[in-house]
Amino acid sequence: MDGSDAQLLAVARSPLALDEQAAKVSRQLDDGASVDACGKDGATALLLVAKTGSFQALEVLLERGADLHHRDTKGNTALHYATASLGVREDISAILVSRSSYTPRSVA
Numbered sequence: 650m651d652g653s654d655a656q657l658l659a660v661a662r663s664p665l666a667l668d669e670q671a672a673k674v675s676r677q678l679d680d681g682a683s684v685d686a687c688g689k690d691g692a693t694a695l696l697l698v699a700k701t702g703s704f705q706a707l708e709v710l711l712e713r714g715a716d717l718h719h720r721d722t723k724g725n726t727a728l729h730y731a732t733a734s735l736g737v738r739e740d741i742s743a744i745l746v747s748r749s750s751y752t753p754r755s756v757a
Contacts, residue, residue, distance in 0.1 A: 653677060654686030661697035661706065670698070671705035684713045691721035699727035699745065711748060 657677040660670060674694060678684060685693050695715040698706040707727075711717070720726055728745045 653680050653682040656680075657682035657686055657694050658688050658692070658697065661694035661701075668705055670701075670703050671709050674698070674706045675709045678709070678713050684710060684715045685719060687719075687721075690723075691719075693719050693721075693727075695719065695727045696721055696725070696730055699731040702731075704744070707744065711744070717745060717748060 657674065660673040660677055663670065685695075687693055693715065695707065695710045695717070696719070698710065717728075718726060731745055
């Protein structure tokens with residue numbers, strides 16, 4: 650993982666205003682960060698923003714080709730985190746399901 654990948658993951662973890670987070674994610678990707686860069690825990694930026702509920706950043710990552718089916722070291726996907734987060738908006742889960750091949754059995 651290079652410096653731009655690390656910065657992308659830091660932005661995805663940060664408690665920024667949602668529109669600011671999306672702009673920074675886009676900037677990091679423009680600067681060469683890998684859309685599917687992983688931290689030590691196997692989490693990608695997509696998994697991290699699914700936890701925080703940043704619909705705008707999620708859209709940026711999906712438009713740039715983020716892997717919807719990537720699993721972290723615990724075996725969780727972005728959909729797992731989106732549905733498990735307290736107060737997460739239903740639109741995050743809906744967009745993940747609509748753009749994937751998830752079935753009810755595959756996420757159980």
